[in-house]
Amino acid sequence: MTSWDSGRRRALAQLEEHLAAGRVDEDIVPLLDAINSIEGLYTTSSCSGRIQVAASRLPGDKGVMRVIAKWHRAVTPMEVEAVLAATPEPDVWFAVHQPILHVAAKTLELARLVLVTARNAGFKHSGIQGLGGRYMVEIMSMEKLEAPLRLRGIDLVEPPLLPYLVEAADAMLEKAKERLRRLEAAFTQLQAHSGEQ
Amino acid sequence: MTSWDSGRRRALAQLEEHLAAGRVDEDIVPLLDAINSIEGLYTTSSCSGRIQVAASRLPGDKGVMRVIAKWHRAVTPMEVEAVLAATPEPDVWFAVHQPILHVAAKTLELARLVLVTARNAGFKHSGIQGLGGRYMVEIMSMEKLEAPLRLRGIDLVEPPLLPYLVEAADAMLEKAKERLRRLEAAFTQLQAHSGEQ
Numbered sequence: 001m002t003s004w005d006s007g008r009r010r011a012l013a014q015l016e017e018h019l020a021a022g023r024v025d026e027d028i029v030p031l032l033d034a035i036n037s038i039e040g041l042y043t044t045s046s047c048s049g050r051i052q053v054a055a056s057r058l059p060g061d062k063g064v065m066r067v068i069a070k071w072h073r074a075v076t077p078m079e080v081e082a083v084l085a086a087t088p089e090p091d092v093w094f095a096v097h098q099p100i101l102h103v104a105a106k107t108l109e110l111a112r113l114v115l116v117t118a119r120n121a122g123f124k125h126s127g128i129q130g131l132g133g134r135y136m137v138e139i140m141s142m143e144k145l146e147a148p149l150r151l152r153g154i155d156l157v158e159p160p161l162l163p164y165l166v167e168a169a170d171a172m173l174e175k176a177k178e179r180l181r182r183l184e185a186a187f188t189q190l191q192a193h194s195g196e197q
Numbered sequence: 198m199t200s201w202d203s204g205r206r207r208a209l210a211q212l213e214e215h216l217a218a219g220r221v222d223e224d225i226v227p228l229l230d231a232i233n234s235i236e237g238l239y240t241t242s243s244c245s246g247r248i249q250v251a252a253s254r255l256p257g258d259k260g261v262m263r264v265i266a267k268w269h270r271a272v273t274p275m276e277v278e279a280v281l282a283a284t285p286e287p288d289v290w291f292a293v294h295q296p297i298l299h300v301a302a303k304t305l306e307l308a309r310l311v312l313v314t315a316r317n318a319g320f321k322h323s324g325i326q327g328l329g330g331r332y333m334v335e336i337m338s339m340e341k342l343e344a345p346l347r348l349r350g351i352d353l354v355e356p357p358l359l360p361y362l363v364e365a366a367d368a369m370l371e372k373a374k375e376r377l378r379r380l381e382a383a384f385t386q387l388q389a390h391s392g393e394q
Contacts, residue, residue, distance in 0.1 A: 057368075058365060058368055059340055059341065060341075108305075115326065127325055127326050127334075128325040129312065143255075143256055144256065145256060145345075146341050146344065147342075147343065147345060148361070151361040151362070151365055156354050157353050157354065158355075164348040165348070168255060168348060171254075172255055175255070
């Protein structure tokens with residue numbers, strides 16, 4: 001077995017473990033299955049898109065940012081208000097994060113196929129990142145909501161206005177999930193054509 | 198001359214035109230120069246990072262979104278307040294967009310070098326996108342601020358609280374510009390080693 005094949009085997013075994021433990025977002029499982037049933041590909045990480053409340057001075061402060069609450073579904077203004085009321089953090093951000101996946105491909109040709117498939121499904125900022133023993137494709141788009149709820153201890157959005165913000169976040173998440181379903185359909189078609197199953 | 202070389206020549210001539218017309222963000226010019234003086238590479242588009250006020254129901258509504266104001270520098274709360282007061286748009290978003298560049302490379306080896314250089318400078322979501330006659334590398338990171346100022350005609354952030362939002366935006370833009378300077382230093386070093394100049 002080549003090292004690529006054993007890497008694939010390890011990754012799929014690990015995914016099985018995560019699935020069994022309920023650590024994988026349910027709505028991305030059919031997409032992961034479609035990709036992983038294509039010989040020459042495997043997924044290494046994924047997020048189906050989420051709404052999140054996190055504490056950090058600025059967004060993207062990796063290692064410093066602390067996730068206070070996250071949901072892989074639409075939320076209600078009351079849920080967000082409750083999370084905000086319960087945290088003493090002085091800087092709190094409300095975000096919609098797009099789906100993101102990493103797919104390892106055995107050949108450059110396959111990596112290119114993954115890339116084209118992702119871009120056609122609307123994941124316009126996808127790209128090939130690793131070019132060592134395996135070609136790693138990052139599948140993502142860039143639409144984002146990242147709005148401060150509180151900065152330096154001051155709440156910026158009054159509770160009666162939270163429904164407007166939450167409505168926009170829920171609509172963005174729904175669009176993200178639709179895009180994920182388009183990607184699932186595209187990979188399911190690839191899988192049928194690949195003749196591996 | 199190969200078609201790649203003539204593509205490079207056209208792109209550089211076009212850049213000269215844009216520079217002469219003042220259409221290129223000044224603070225990205227030294228980086229573009231460093232990249233474009235390396236044989237086998239050329240830039241096709243770039244933005245040095247900006248603060249923006251735009252109208253659209255949701256962020257990322259391409260083709261629909263209308264930019265109302267943008268700045269490639271720090272802004273003041275009064276500037277943002279004035280723009281908001283002057284627009285009748287019902288849905289208005291305030292954003293910090295990270296620097297983004299597209300670099301064409303002649304070979305996969307060079308594309309990989311661009312990718313590694315970008316990632317090491319902090320542009321973690323860079324990737325190779327085009328794999329046809331040229332390898333196109335998208336250089337970007339993903340930190341973003343994208344906050345609604347107004348939704349469905351309702352202002353969400355009271356004017357006295359705008360300084361908190363603007364302070365965060367200015368700090369994010371400054372971090373983005375620092376990252377751009379790191380990238381410039383890295384490409385300047387590459388250029389020195391490439392021995393092409």
